[in-house]
Amino acid sequence: MTTMKEVAERTGVSVSTVSLVLNDRDEGRVKPAIAEQVRATAKRLGYRPNPLARSLRTSKTRILGFISEGIAATPYAGGIILGAQDAASKLGYMLLTVNTDGNSDEAREIATLKRYGVDGFLYAKMSNRFTDVPKPLHDYPLVLVDATDRTGRYASIEPDETLIGYDATKRLIDACCASIAYIGCSEPMLAQQGRLEGYRRALLEAGMPFDESLVVAVPNNGPALQTVTDLFERRRPDGYFCFNDARAWYVYENAARRGLVVGRDVSVVGVDNHRVFAETLEPQLTTVELPHYEMGYWATRKLVSLIEGREPDDDEPETTAPLPPLDASIPAKIHCTLIDKQSVAQR
Known part of the structure; x- marks a missing residue:
């Protein structure tokens, strides 16, 4: 383990000077050129501060x-x-x-x-x-x-929840989807509000009307599958922006029941890049990765x-x-x- 003494010897300065520099107390006390040389030497030698000694000295x-x-x-x-x-x-x-x-x-x-x-x-x-x-x-x-x-x-x-909704919907617009649905979340949360706003913004920017009948808010269970099934039968959208990857599964399921091919007859974008869904659904799911x-x-x-x-x-x-x-x-x-x-x- 490299010590301050070794850094001082290699740099040609005192241990106290090295201590001031490596503890970020050198301003106004050590010439900038010397401080830079000390830091460069410490980095080259692989110097690491002693956490226990520092905590005793700084009360941190x-x-x-x-x-x-x-x-x-x-x-x-x-x-x-x-x-x-x-x-x-x-x-x-x-x-x-x-x-x-x-x-x-x-x-x-x-x-x-x-x-x-x-x-x-x-x-x-x-x-x-x-x-x-x-x-x-x-x-x-x-x-x-x-x-x-x-x-x-x-x-x-x-x-940025609004940009998540915007980017996902814009991807579907760029794919020439004529009717884009939003499969949202029934829980009141910032993510739901922001993604819905981004969806709406992208549609209006593209000159496509916002249609509330294309928006559904669902939990993750059987009734959710039925709600998406009803949407398929009512409106037959060709594009689906889903609140998360889990909800995209309901779209895949409904497409399969009707002999439709995801990625050809209907387009789907999810959110999460959840490994279970995004990597195992076939075809693989286009998704917005949460950071x-x-x-x-x-x-x-x-x-x-x-x-x-x-x-x-x-x-x-x-x-x-x-x-x-x-x-x-x-x-x-x-x-x-x-x-x-x-x-x-x-x-």
């Missing part, structure tokens, strides 16, 4: 608490935790994750993380929605993930910037969707990526 543990409601137990949304973990590790922090099932054990898990002396919290929800921040978190640096604070006090990151990894990564960088009072100087990773700047207006939004497969007709 460099530990972040991640509170997940259901996310840790959900395979495709688990990318949020992976993104947060990668960013934390890169920035020299440790991430402690707890999974809750709602209010019943949330307070207990928050208290547990506080006993570890965490410097700040990430608070993540399933399926973008408004939420009330628990009172025990009010006095800590905090960033919400896939959720928006109802009071607007705290930083948050979420998918789970990106949200976790951005939220951690934002949290560290709040803790340290400055923007992290790490390099951003290559991601499927571009990350917004840390000073983006709140809630920060990520423009999701549409992944073209075979479920949209080639016209």
